[in-house]
Amino acid sequence: MAAARENMSYRDIKQVVVDRIQNRIWAPDSLLPSETELAEEFSSTRTTVNRALRELAEEGYLERKRKAGTRVLNAPVRKAQFSIPLVRDEIAETGASYRYSLVEQTLLAAPDWLAARLELTQGRQVLHIRCMHYADNAPFQYEVRWIIPESIPEVLEADFTQSGPNDWLVQKVPFTNLEISFMATKADQAIAEFLDAPAGDPVFTAERITWLRGAPVTLAKLYFAPGYRMTTHI
């Protein structure tokens, strides 16, 4: 069968390994030859084989343990990757025009549920923003957001009438920790009105919490217009 070929790149090796897994030459739960042996078979080096196997492990095909060796995973715990783009970009990518509109901006005391969610001490001041994102003038996403000025004081001077808090935050808050949840919620009166959907209808919802070096910066609830699907291929 597959005789040793010359000049196999780590990509080639990945492909061969995946093929063998898919064709059950290496069945689920079975042990692969050691890196050294594979390097020999592929007339390659252990470094190159290592990279191939390491990436396949990251992709969920293999499990690797020192001494134990490399094993084919049977559970397809394949990792789905979603990129979480800015609404603006998400809309632009479909070729539609993007429009933003501010609905409300107020400074208020953090409601209890928010304080609990973000682990704030009570009575903290927060900036509350509601806004809309349109694609080709049709409602695309209704955004309800809370920002903690204590974590990012400049926000009190920011102007959200022309562009959304998302755009602003991206410029101000470099890279942080995120928690993203997806769920289905029932459209209340406000959501229904802004998304132009019947009240009570199901709405695909994302909740996104952002931290900057341990301090909570913002919580956003993103309500998507009816028909929205989040899709990925692996």
Add this chain to the structure above:
Amino acid sequence: MAAARENMSYRDIKQVVVDRIQNRIWAPDSLLPSETELAEEFSSTRTTVNRALRELAEEGYLERKRKAGTRVLNAPVRKAQFSIPLVRDEIAETGASYRYSLVEQTLLAAPDWLAARLELTQGRQVLHIRCMHYADNAPFQYEVRWIIPESIPEVLEADFTQSGPNDWLVQKVPFTNLEISFMATKADQAIAEFLDAPAGDPVFTAERITWLRGAPVTLAKLYFAPGYRMTTHI
């Protein structure tokens, strides 16, 4: 400031780079020093620096181009990763007990929408299965699935009374291409009944299509019980 240290691993280097990005020492859109320069600063080698920067690029922090160099990304197109576990495992992880129950199993001609969705020629025979997954005897997920026997003939002999098609497919279909979508749907009568929720309520729904070497194998619609959230941290 940070003087060159000895023995920095690629992990250390990643950490330093992330810190510098977060502290705006390397601002968004700015260019990093070349790998060679960084290797010198960190008293390391280009290989090691390369691995650190490569991984950070995969994680969405950096953009790398030959000749152009390595640039800090400003758009936080951070990639959210979700693992898509078997229901059984997902339930087990919460510590709850898992129970499976078959609702219906029929062989029928593929409905038009399914044929279109899977790019089947019309009139193809499909196995239709409906089943339930319970966590601690409470409804957790209602599964509606179609399997194409032509792609995997053994399915006609399989027994789905004791365990679900998911478990069976995992054993039979090694690794394939997946398309996963998430959306919010409205509970119809059947969904409502099985999930023990009011009809018309929003239901978090996953649709999963699996291919085996280009041939469509199965389409599954997974309806989650009220309150379900899919969450990830990055």
Add this chain to the structure above:
DNA sequence: TAGTGGTCTAGACCACCCG
């Protein structure tokens, strides 16, 4: 065309952990 990242080689030491 020159500079950057992409990749490979050959070798080494080490950490982990199964038997």
Add this chain to the structure above:
DNA sequence: GGGTGGTCTAGACCACTAT
């Protein structure tokens, strides 16, 4: 204890692309 993967080094050639 010994074999496996994890990582690092030092060097090389190459592919791409900005200029």
